[in-house]
Amino acid sequence: MKKIAIIGGGIVGATAAYLLSKEPGYAVTLFDQETGQATKAAAGIISPWLSKRRNQKWYALASDGAHFIAQLAQETGMSPQTYLQSGTIVTRKDPQALDALEALAHERRQSVPMMGKIERLTRTQIKERMPLVTADLQGVFISGGARIDGQRFVADLLKLSQQNGSQIWHEKVMLKNDQTVQTTHQDLTFDVILLCAGAGVNELLAPLGYEVTVHPQKGQLIELKVPTYPEDQYAPVLMPEGEKDFMPIGNGRLIIGATHENEPEFDLEFTQEAFDELVASAQRMDANIHKSDLLATRVGTRAFTDDFSPFFGWLPENSHVLVASGLGSSGLTTGPLVAKLMTTMLTQQTSYANYQKDIETYLHKKE
Known part of the structure; x- marks a missing residue:
């Protein structure tokens, strides 16, 4: 033994x-x-296929990792509150950039079947799937994307x-x-x-x-109380360009995050600066959000290399x-x-x- x-x-x-x-x-x-x-402090999005990273070794690890974690969730019978293939929506502001993103998605889908269905979404279509969103957005939907409660x-x-x-x-x-x-x-x-x-x-x-x-990197995120709507537990995750991830998790709860802070290192205190940054990002997606909607905060330390x-x-x-x-x-x-x-x-x-x-x-x- x-x-x-x-x-x-x-x-x-x-x-x-x-x-x-x-x-x-x-x-x-x-x-x-x-x-x-x-x-414990991660936003929990499993959708590496449209990443801007050029590191092919990382992409291979992340793509195969997304497949393995789906297998693991199924093998262990994890609940939808723990792991859910909700789909992800990745946005771009420039139409040509959105064209390139959609083309990349179809290209990578050929070798990664678990990406599932790929759809280009208009502002109206995003609003239909995510009623909380008031921003004028266009994006690409990947049905195989998932969210996870770490x-x-x-x-x-x-x-x-x-x-x-x-x-x-x-x-x-x-x-x-x-x-x-x-x-x-x-x-x-x-x-x-x-x-x-x-x-x-x-x-x-x-x-x-x-x-x-x-090196240590501080990550902070927030959970907000928002109006419930039908099927909000199964809503996709929104990954808006230049903003924090926007993740409805059901029962009128919304996660925003996370920050990437190299200077505080192992400091685990939640900060007012992070709160203001996260709320502001959330408000650019949903104009109805208020600071008083805060339900909870999370802080953790990531490890990253040069x-x-x-x-x-x-x-x-x-x-x-x-x-x-x-x-x-x-x-x-x-x-x-x-x-x-x-x-x-x-x-x-x-x-x-x-x-x-x-x-x-x-x-x-x-x-």
Whole structure:
């Protein structure tokens, strides 16, 4: 029986725990300090196919990740409140840019069937699907796009993992060496340790003599109370050009977000500046929104690299530590697949070069 430690209970760690808990021969213990998770503060949109990014490795990871997370949601019987293929609407202000977006959608649909139906929508058609929207918008609808409640998704996976025998410890831990996790009261030894702690990997790897070029990014979003309308629980997600994502989630609730702030680093205080920015963006989509409509706020810390690419794999020159980080704002899309690939590395020798650069691009031994 191989003893596996997972440090970090966000989307990557929770998925890894669930996947390993189903396999014979593994005893899984997950450690999570439960603060600052990017997963809990993410807007939760699974629709990478029309991204402006030119990084083909990232696109392959995100596109395949969208497919895997749909499989995972179906396999585990997740509710529509947790994962829903609601469709996404991506807008462009310039008609020629909208033409190019529609052409890109049809081009990529040829190799990605799960994108589903592609439609060009007028202002009236957007209004029919999203009655809250008062802005003059035109866009492209992708029926295979989805929304996900990261907090619910993780909770469901951890519950299933525990039912399969995994242990969950809620505390901050450190690495004493490459096989020893130091808790508040004792040291625990494992055969393999998976580091899935986002921007916290730098602190965790410091005792082993490694430096990681990964940076924290603060993300803030808001939830607003809005008028209900028929089928609002199944409304598509609006991804308006130059604005924050606009996500009705049913029962008169609307999520707006999220911000991308590099300076505050690990600060988890919700700010007035973010609130004003998010509300203003929401009001440009729906002129009937007021600041008094606020229901809740969320704050989390993402991890990003200098080239905005995720990385994962074995720690160089080490056979006991697997690490993943740098998922950035696409963590809910790429995280489950990253977890799956990490778990396969326990039995297969592969670098998954189609999805990422060499891991030594992002971490190295201190001199």
